[in-house]
Amino acid sequence: MKRTSHQAADCPIARSLDAIGDWWSLLIVRDALLGLSRFGEFQKSLGMAKNILAARLRSLTALGILETVPVADGSQHREYRLTPKGRDLYWVLVALRQWGDTYQFPGGASPTVLVDRVDGLPVQALELHAADGRRLGPADTRVVRTA
Template sequence: MPDRKTMDDEPCPVGRCVDVVGDRWSLLIVRDAFDGVRRFGDLQRSLGVARNILSDRLRKLVDAGILQTQAASDGTAYQEYVLTNKGKSLFPVVVALRQWGERHMFERGERHSVLIDKHTGKPVARMVPTDKEGNALPPEATHVRKVS
């Protein structure tokens, strides 16, 4: 079976991002990394993913500079996967997906997790794109401009 086409030569930032983190497992690995899950076995238990798939996604995330490996923090022979600065900059993406899911994927009153601000103890405010004055920016108020 031929390899699928990548978006490496395309000018679309969304397409290029989806190539790297657009599959289920990659995004869930990144989510777990934000939650402090660092070891292969812990990721596998958390996600319930096959070892070969987890190995493949971890390798791709490391190759993309989203995760890096380091010696285990407890001095054991294990290696840990930690977010790089590039990986940490995915935080708004994960929060946006989480908040969209909270609003649209659960029935009213259905239990789900909520992202909490450690300093206030309150749910993180809903993310909304804004204009330069801080006003909410609806999709119809934007357009894509191709740049060279």
């Protein structure tokens, strides 16, 4: 089945999913946020076919989410680093993680927890707030056309 492109959609969610909506891409970004940077590290962590990994890395690089840089040892090898655009996906992954902690592990049995590096305490759940500080939910927001 041919995938429909949403690159020209009016919806920023649709455009974002067009760019990074497959699970492999988000898992590569997750691993890059955890410090992985070499092809072999990604392949070992994810256990995915090399051709699929190569295609996803090319796509993420073309989108400006990853960049390739020479490795520090002076060899001809290159490694993948997140760009600022890629690092900003951190918030998306934290939101997915927190949703998964709540709904994908019955009874709160997630084997890992996201903690603050300073005090080692679990991070609070992400929240959306109005300009005046009120906590917002789906019923409190709407999408309006700007043009």
